[in-house]
Amino acid sequence: MTNPEPVAAEPVKGLEAHYFTDGALFEQIIESVFYKNWLLACHSSQVSTPGDFLTLSIYDQDIIVAKGPDNELKAFYNVCQHRGHMLASGKGNKKLLVCPYHRWSYDLNGQLKSAPNSKSVPGFDSSNICLTPIRVENFLGFVFINLDPECVGMDDCYPGIREAMLSLCPDLEQRQYAYHHQADEGCNWLTAVENYNECYHCKNCHAAFAKGIIDPDSYAIAPFGDIKVLHHTSLATRSDDAWYDVSGADYGSFYLWPATSIQFYPGGVVNSYSWSPLKVDDVRVFRSFYSNDGKVDEVLKKVIDNDRITTFQEDLDIVKEVQRGLRSRGYKPGPLIVDPEGGIDNELPIQILHQWLRSAVD
Numbered sequence: 001m002t003n004p005e006p007v008a009a010e011p012v013k014g015l016e017a018h019y020f021t022d023g024a025l026f027e028q029i030i031e032s033v034f035y036k037n038w039l040l041a042c043h044s045s046q047v048s049t050p051g052d053f054l055t056l057s058i059y060d061q062d063i064i065v066a067k068g069p070d071n072e073l074k075a076f077y078n079v080c081q082h083r084g085h086m087l088a089s090g091k092g093n094k095k096l097l098v099c100p101y102h103r104w105s106y107d108l109n110g111q112l113k114s115a116p117n118s119k120s121v122p123g124f125d126s127s128n129i130c131l132t133p134i135r136v137e138n139f140l141g142f143v144f145i146n147l148d149p150e151c152v153g154m155d156d157c158y159p160g161i162r163e164a165m166l167s168l169c170p171d172l173e174q175r176q177y178a179y180h181h182q183a184d185e186g187c188n189w190l191t192a193v194e195n196y197n198e199c200y201h202c203k204n205c206h207a208a209f210a211k212g213i214i215d216p217d218s219y220a221i222a223p224f225g226d227i228k229v230l231h232h233t234s235l236a237t238r239s240d241d242a243w244y245d246v247s248g249a250d251y252g253s254f255y256l257w258p259a260t261s262i263q264f265y266p267g268g269v270v271n272s273y274s275w276s277p278l279k280v281d282d283v284r285v286f287r288s289f290y291s292n293d294g295k296v297d298e299v300l301k302k303v304i305d306n307d308r309i310t311t312f313q314e315d316l317d318i319v320k321e322v323q324r325g326l327r328s329r330g331y332k333p334g335p336l337i338v339d340p341e342g343g344i345d346n347e348l349p350i351q352i353l354h355q356w357l358r359s360a361v362d
């Protein structure tokens with residue numbers, strides 16, 4: 001008997017372009033991924049006092065996050081239960097949300113309180129009319145929402161993450177929202193999320209980040225157990241060009257599928273990314289920073305400004321170009337650089353993201 005010929009290993013290829021460009025598939029992804037998973041809505045310090053509310057959208061779903069009169073965090077679909085006008089816009093503090101169309105008003109528990117001339121309608125029972133609630137959780141100060149009423153809670157969805165975050169930042173729950181900026185990236189949400197989750201391009205494209213915050217030789221991105229989290233780790237930079245005093249804890253960030261990452265820079269700078277799809281080839285990224293007093297001090301301002309004009313802008317330029325390339329008739333997905341040794345020049349996270357997406361929509 002002869003031994004079979006060894007089979008040459010085939011490199012894993014990237015995802016075909018239609019996952020990034022096809023409008024019908026995009027709608028399916030919104031339904032199966034974005035309406036079924038936990039998404040970062042805001043920080044609890046932004047809705048800290050009863051009556052505080054803010055509004056946001058997840059694609060075509062408008063949402064209100066509020067602090068109810070009972071001091072409980074609430075989330076509702078932002079739609080009046082009369083004839084469907086959007087109820088609230090922007091943010092503020094109110095006892096009642098009043099619909100701009102016919103002035104039905106709701107308290108911040110979502111209960112209808114009054115409707116003009118409703119007493120003239122036999123059987124009209126305002127106690128039966130409420131805004132439609134959405135799952136909401138305060139996770140270490142971050143407010144997550146989930147449009148799927150059946151989804152398990154954050155700790156069951158992302159076990160071990162609470163402890164891992166607290167080990168990097170023990171006072172995380174005392175942080176307050178300080179600042180955010182945002183940009184429309186001109187690419188599919190996954191193009192942006194892929195770019196965030198690999199550092200194969202970092203030495204080539206992010207000279208400032210590689211010197212200012214982290215030590216690129218120690219950077220790695222690996223799955224966090226068998227849950228849908230990618231864990232970025234690195235030692236703090238040893239360069240003389242550090243943006244600020246980076247002593248203390250090392251770098252760590254936690255990308256929570258599908259569209260949130262919470263980052264801990266060395267020296268205690270806490271920040272986040274969240275991505276909100278706008279259409280098949282556009283996504284809005286929110287870049288938020290958190291401090292101990294809700295203020296932006298000189299050090300934090302320097303980090304925000306440096307990041308914005310270097311790493312953040314460099315990635316914006318990259319992802320737009322990639323999205324254009326994904327529409328090219330000449331594009332065939334190439335092999336991914338999946339390095340069994342891990343390390344910075346490694347696209348294992350891309351392979352994993354593709355598996356997670358395909359398991360949701362194929």
Ligand code: FES
Pocket residue numbers: 080081082083084085099100101102103104
């Ligand atoms: S639609 Fe809101 S009051 Fe009529």
Ligand SMILES: [Fe+2]
Pocket residue numbers: 195196201202205206311315
């Ligand atoms: Fe990048």
